[in-house]
Amino acid sequence: MLIKSFNTRQLISGDTLSIPYFSFTGKESGPSIYIQAGIHGQELMGYGVALCLIEHFKKSSPKGQITIVPKANPYGMNFKMAEATYGRFDPSTGSNWNRNYVNWIKDQSDFLEKYRSQPWDKIKSFLRQEALSNLEKLDNLPYANKLARQLQALAIQHDILLDLHCDGTSLPYAYCHEYALPYARGLDFEYYFTMSRYFKGSFDDATIFPFWSVFELMNLPIEQFDMMAFTLELGSKEYFNLKECQSFADRIIQFTNNPYERAQGNDRQTVCSQENFVDVYSSFAGMLYDFVPLGQWVGAGEPLCYLLRTDNKDCLLNERIMSVTYHKKCLPIARTIGSSVHEGMSILTCIT
Ligand SMILES: [Zn+2]
Known part of the structure; x- marks a missing residue:
């Protein structure tokens, strides 16, 4: 095991935050895998998972190579407001810590023109060199962009990327791109969300976007693409259970x-495209209560929870009670961790 850090x-106090990471290289050849946790500071489970993985690989070397970053965002995890962790957004700018990853390839066709006669493995290593020369430029950047580039520079040296997160009050679920669903199933989640492929600045897209876009330009079928990135939602934020x-x-x-074994679907697993x-x-604004259990189908127009309105009209208590419904049959996966909402806030996220 190699322990490194950058x-x-x-900080204003004069201290400097660093990010340790742990690398394991097995004797047998195998995949190269990168796992990071905690880019959102209040999503605590990933840290424990990373430590359990480190404990395991210390005793039992992996096939191939694994790099684990247990605390990808120490600034975010330190930022407490009273009891709560303000961990999803940069407190100085309001930007989501998971939307700052960069598309470092400017022109895929131009890049491919130089290397077209080479096999994919060679092209991949040229892409990695190109990435590093770009991602190592860290001058004059907002901190969130610097952090994203530092993590990305480490991550792009691997073929398989796992980004560990948590949702509100949530069941565990996984995001993957459509082509990678058969591989993602090997992680044995109950719920999978398949994403279309386009660049949107989150880790799972941005880090492999330049690779898949060149791969497709080479007219190679995406099913043969040997890189994948999954976002694993490990239950509820602000929750920890070792x-x-x-x-x-x-x-x-x-x-x-x-990881390259393609698993079939089974009855236990539900797959939903991201648009559903x-x-x-x-x-309305108000207080939420009596949620239906997560993971249970609810009919169209049936109550998902109740809301006690907080407007200033003079009315009977009963008249303040509204049911929260959705116009289609749906299955709630996650709900807000708070019990009070303004009008227009997200209460639940559901499969439809
Ligand atoms: Zn997150």
Whole structure:
């Protein structure tokens, strides 16, 4: 095992934050896998999962190579406001910590013109060199962009990327691109959300976007693309349970043994395309209560929870009670961690 770190941010107090990472190289050849946790500071489970993985690989070398970053955003995880962690957004700018990754390839056709006669493996390594020469330019950047580039520079040296997150009050689920669903199934989640492929600045898209876009320009079928990036939502934010971390880690270890095995779907797994994964927004301001259990189908127009309105009209208590519904049959996967909402805030996210 190699423990390395890089400095990421100097603080006003004079201290400097650093990001440690752990690399394991097995004797057998195998895949190269990168796992990071905690880009959103209040999503705590990933840290425990990363430590369980490190513990395992210390004793039992992986096939191939694995790099683990347990605390991808130390600034975000330190930022407490009273009891809560303000971890999703940069407190100085309001930007989502997971939307700053960069598309470092300017012109895929131009790039490919230089190397067209080369096989994919060679082209991939040229792409990695090109990436590093771009991502290592860190001068005059907002901090969130610097952090994203530092993580991306490490991540792009691997073929398989896992970004560990949590949602509101949530069941565990996984995001993957459509072509990678058969591989993602090996992680044994109950719920999968398949994403279309376009650049949107989040880690799972941005880090492999330049690779898949060149791969497709070479007229190679995407099913043969040997890189993949998954976002794993490991339950609820601001929640921690080490036993559950171990259980997620066990599944990830299983996956790392043979990540290119294409698994069939089974009855236990529900797959939903991202456009059918919808938010239900509040039509009124108020207090939320009596949610239906997550993971249970609810009929069109049936109550998902109730809302006690907080407007200033003089009325009976009963008249303040509204049911929150969706116009289609849906299955709630996650809900807001708070019990009070303004009009127009997301209350639930549901499969439809
Ligand atoms: Zn997150």
